[in-house]
Amino acid sequence: MFSPRLRCLLNTSTVIPRSSTLTSSASRINKFQSQFRSYSTPTPTPPLDKGEQAIYDKLKSAFPGKRLEVQDVSGGCGSFYAILISSNKFKGLSTIKQHKLVNACLKEDIQGIHGLQLKTIPEE
CATH class of the missing domain: 3.30.300.90 (BolA-like)
Structure with a gap:
């Protein structure tokens, strides 16, 4: 039912601290964002009432x-x-x-x- 990797994680008693998971996620997001240049395009203004x-x-x-x-x-x-x-x-x-x-x-x-x-x- 579970993959071997998941089964291994479920059977271990090692607890992964949340802060390290969040930090690694944040660093991956920052690395991903730094790969792309952001460009600003003017948004059209809606017609006035x-x-x-x-x-x-x-x-x-x-x-x-x-x-x-x-x-x-x-x-x-x-x-x-x-x-x-x-x-x-x-x-x-x-x-x-x-x-x-x-x-x-x-x-x-x-x-x-x-x-x-x-x-x-x-x-x-």
Whole structure:
């Protein structure tokens, strides 16, 4: 029923410590991972929903820059948005002043949502 090797292991009273088994497994995994070079490919961004698109359009026109991400993180109900925006209009301003500019731009939208996570990055 059991292979000879397994039968031999079952009949011995030698206990193999778990830590050595885990260590050898971890070293095999590390050796395997080091054989392959990891490449990063950009993942396509999903299309924006109506609320995300409205906020995106407003911010894109008010704050031209290299990076703008708007994401509805409330599960699609439009009550909480995460925004990452970079613009040269933020250069030399404190974070609070940068956020005040974005909040003023989205004044009407902010009244209808529950929360806003905002990250601003000044461009050079």
